[in-house]
Amino acid sequence: MRNWLERSPLDRLPTGRAEEALAALWRGAVVVEVDGDGAIASQQGRPRPLESPGDRQPADVLLGTVDGVAWFARGVDVVSGESMSWRDTNPDSLDPLATGVALTRWHASQPPCEVCGSATRPDLAGSRRICVGCGNLQFPRIDPCVIVAVTDPDDRLLLARQRQWAKGRVSVIAGFIEAGESVEQAVHREVFEEVGARVTSLSYVGSEPWPMPRSLMLGFEARAEDDEISVDGDEISEGAYYTRSDLAAALGAGEVILPAGASIARALIQRWLSSG
Numbered sequence: 001m002r003n004w005l006e007r008s009p010l011d012r013l014p015t016g017r018a019e020e021a022l023a024a025l026w027r028g029a030v031v032v033e034v035d036g037d038g039a040i041a042s043q044q045g046r047p048r049p050l051e052s053p054g055d056r057q058p059a060d061v062l063l064g065t066v067d068g069v070a071w072f073a074r075g076v077d078v079v080s081g082e083s084m085s086w087r088d089t090n091p092d093s094l095d096p097l098a099t100g101v102a103l104t105r106w107h108a109s110q111p112p113c114e115v116c117g118s119a120t121r122p123d124l125a126g127s128r129r130i131c132v133g134c135g136n137l138q139f140p141r142i143d144p145c146v147i148v149a150v151t152d153p154d155d156r157l158l159l160a161r162q163r164q165w166a167k168g169r170v171s172v173i174a175g176f177i178e179a180g181e182s183v184e185q186a187v188h189r190e191v192f193e194e195v196g197a198r199v200t201s202l203s204y205v206g207s208e209p210w211p212m213p214r215s216l217m218l219g220f221e222a223r224a225e226d227d228e229i230s231v232d233g234d235e236i237s238e239g240a241y242y243t244r245s246d247l248a249a250a251l252g253a254g255e256v257i258l259p260a261g262a263s264i265a266r267a268l269i270q271r272w273l274s275s276g
Contacts, residue, residue, distance in 0.1 A: 004208045004264070010071070010095040012064040029070040031060060032097060033079040034104040038212055040086050040097060041079035061103045061126030063096045073100030073126075075108050085260070086211070094262060102211030103127075106140045114138060141214055146186045147174035148220040149205075149268040150197060152227040152241050157272050159247075159256070160195060160231065160239030169257040170239075171265045174217070187220050195239050196230030199223060205271065208264035219264045221271075244276045 033041045060072040086097040103126060111129065113120055118133030129138040149172045150158040159170040175190035177183060184202060191197050202222035210217045231239050242250070250256045259265035 005206050008095045009066050009092065010064045010099065011066070012099075029072055030096075032063075032071065032073045032100045033076045034073055034101050035076055035079050035083070036105070036108060038086065038101045038105060039079055039083040040101060041083050042093075042097075061100065061107065061122070063099045063103070066092075066096055071096040071100070073104045075104040098209045098211050102209065102214055103140060105211065105213045111138060143215045144177045144183070145174055145210070145215050145217050146177060146183060146190060146220060147172060147217050147264060147268065148187050148191060148199075148202065148222050149272055150191055150195075150199060150222050150224050151272065152224050154227065154241075154243075155276070156227070156241035156243050157247070157269065158195065158197070158224070158229065158239060158241050159269075160236045162235060163237040166257070168255055171259045172268055174265070176215075177218075183218055187222060191222065191224075194232050194236045196232075197224045197226075197228070200225050205268065206264065208267075210264075217264050219268055221268070244273055247273070 030042055060074045063071040063073055065071065086094065086101050107122055107126065107129070111120060112118065113131035113133060113136050115136040116131065116134045118131050120129040120131050120138055122128075123130040123137070128140075130136070131138070152158070158173065160173060161168075161170050173191050173194055175186065175194070177186040178189075181189070183204075187202050188199060191199055199222035202220050205219040205221055207219060208217045209215075227241055229239055229241070231237065247256070251258070258269060
């Protein structure tokens with residue numbers, strides 16, 4: 001499991017050096033293929049040069065280096081070879097892979113200029129885009145979200161299932177931060193909106209990039225006033241509080257499926273399990 005509290009192994013090269021560094025970084029580089037759904041495949045190979053004006057072939061995006069090895073990302077329609085989710089790979093690779101998925105999906109959307117509405121193209125090794133009309137620079141957008149492990153007064157953990165998830169798949173509560181709202185206010189609102197619970201205390205745990213397509217998950221723990229819940233029936237279809245033995249039994253019987261091992265949702269659940 002990736003510990004996102006540690007320093008990143010990805011050396012994100014200063015953008016002013018990005019184009020100058022390309023020639024030296026090509027040899028032995030890792031090129032990560034990313035399709036429109038965020039599925040990935042990595043391979044050894046020579047990256048394509050930066051996009052030039054009028055070039056129809058999109059450029060590879062320079063992500064940085066890990067232990068001296070350069071990583072590039074390439075947007076494709078279908079990945080070659082076996083595909084995987086970025087979060088199901090080696091934890092040591094999660095930083096460049098999360099970055100690659102986020103940047104390639106951003107470039108694939110070809111966002112227009114926010115100033116004049118003209119088309120934009122990749123610039124500075126893919127770290128930004130530049131307007132072909134007015135020259136305005138555009139940078140990747142990040143949408144902040146909260147994710148919270150809620151426990152009741154008896155220290156039971158609340159797990160819930162979104163309506164569109166497969167039967168048995170559960171996780172902790174999460175949602176986007178709205179305009180004019182603090183991060184903490186978003187925790188209070190999301191928990192109440194989704195399961196009808198009021199929390200009396202909350203504490204920040206850590207964060208995780210979530211490039212599906214461009215989120216940043218801010219993780220919290222919170223204590224509910226009581227053990228009463230009322231799911232909204234719209235986004236959340238069912239939910240319940242679990243003791244540690246309850247959850248172990250449900251997992252053993254195949255009745256519940258927890259989030260992927262590399263996710264902050266799983267980290268919050270494991271944090272609760274190990275604290276008992």
